[in-house]
Amino acid sequence: MNRWWQPAFWRALLLLAVLGLGQAPAGAAERLVLMVAGLDKQIYLPVRLAAHLGYFRDQGLDVELQSEGSGVNAEDVLLVGGAQGVVGAYDHTLDLQARGKAVQAVVLFTLSPGEVELVANPLADTFTSPADFKGRRLGVTGLGSSTNLLTRTLALRHGLRPQDYKVVPVGSGASFAAALAQGRIDAGMTTEPLATRLIHSGQARMLVDLRTPEATLKALGGPFPFASLYMQTAWVNSHREQVQQLVTALVRALRFIQQRSPAEIATALGMDDGLERNLYVQALTESRAMYSPDGFMPAAGPPHVQKVVAAVNRTVRDRPVDLSRTYTHEFVRVANARLGPLQ
Structure with a gap:
């Protein structure tokens, strides 16, 4: 699908103009822009922590985080040069390679999608599984997004065809919540902390849980590594020092998640x-x-992601994809060595 008309594309061009094509003043740290497919989402917590705790600064980096509600729009910004990296779903690297774009994940954040399928509370009794998607309006962040991919995968695994239901792009966060409350969607896929907020308020009930590796194995039939930092391969190869600094900061944030309680993490984010x-x-x-302790990609992850994506994405199904080029362990290996054993 040609998406170059979308707002994210034009924002990227404006960003290029504002940043002067990424050039920094002499003697200043080069500013790196990371597009985050929803900065408030817990699946992208490591990058938020790295910023709040000063880990990027400790590596000598000037990192600007920009939030984009849909990962598919974030990747467009990356491709036109408006950002050096995308904090988004790993499966985008397969689709992009199949379309002739060389990108790779340089650090993995989550071992599972961290997403949930919610049903509007008034309709909850009519849903027992994704088989009940038939005839329904299902919310996703955007067409071509990972939530769209996962929604179609759940439907397929329960015997439904794309024409059996309607996918509605509603964005994330407040726009997703509004679509559910206003009845524009009957069910939809979102992530934490919004999912817990909607359940607690009585607006929705959970139908499918993809938050943990165990739940994901049950729902998708295998591992599905998800949140990552991915970048254009050419940029990685020409900016190895900056990539290493980024990855070291982010692996340090992953370790913080392992070493602190959820309450301590909330405090670190400045939450009252x-x-x-x-x-x-x-x-x-x-x-x-769901969080990776070290940023490494599990060996069984990419082959199963490819299997899932190919089942619903004709481009990935019909064109060769070299999984070894969709991620690299080079930088996480060095980062873990520099940081020492996990305490």
């Missing part, structure tokens, strides 16, 4: 006491198992 903090801590407690 109250309901929002409590719900954030609850959500993090229930999904904490």
Whole structure:
């Protein structure tokens, strides 16, 4: 699908103009722009922590985080040069390679999608499994997004065809919540902490849980590594020092998640006491198992991701994809060595 008309494309061009094509003043650290497919999402917590805790600064980096509600729009910004990296779903690297774009994940954040399929509470009794998607309007962040991929995968695994249901792009966060509340969608896929907030408020019930590796294995039939930092391969090869600094900061943030309680993590993010903090801590407690402790890609992950993607994505199905070029362990290996054993 040609997406160059979308707003993210034009924002990327404006960003290029504002940043002067990425050039920094002499003697200043080069500014690196990372597009995050929803900065408030817990699946992307490591990059948020790295910024809040000063880990990027400790590596001598000037990193600007920009939030884009849909990963498919974030990748467009990357391809036109408006950002040096995307904090988004690993499966995008397969689709991009199949379309002739060389990108690779340089560090993995989550071992599972961290997503949930929610059903609007008034309709909850009519849903028992994704087989009940038939005839329904299903919310996803965007067409071509990973939530779209996962929604179609769940439907396929329960015997449905794409024409049996309607996928509706509604974005994430507040726009997703509004679509559910207004009845524009019957069910939809979102992530934490929004999922816990909607369940707690009585607006939705959970139908499918993809937050932990165990739940993902049950729902998708295999591992599905998800959140990552991916970058254009050419940029990685020409900026190895900056990539190493980025990855070291992010692996340090992954270690922080392993070493601190959910409550301590909320404090590190500057969250005040109250309901929002409590719900954030609850959500993090229930999904904490999804985080990689070291940033490495599990060996069984990419082949199963390819299998899942190829089942619903004709481009990936019909064109060769070299999985070894969709990720690299070079930088996480060095980062873990520099940081020493995980305590």
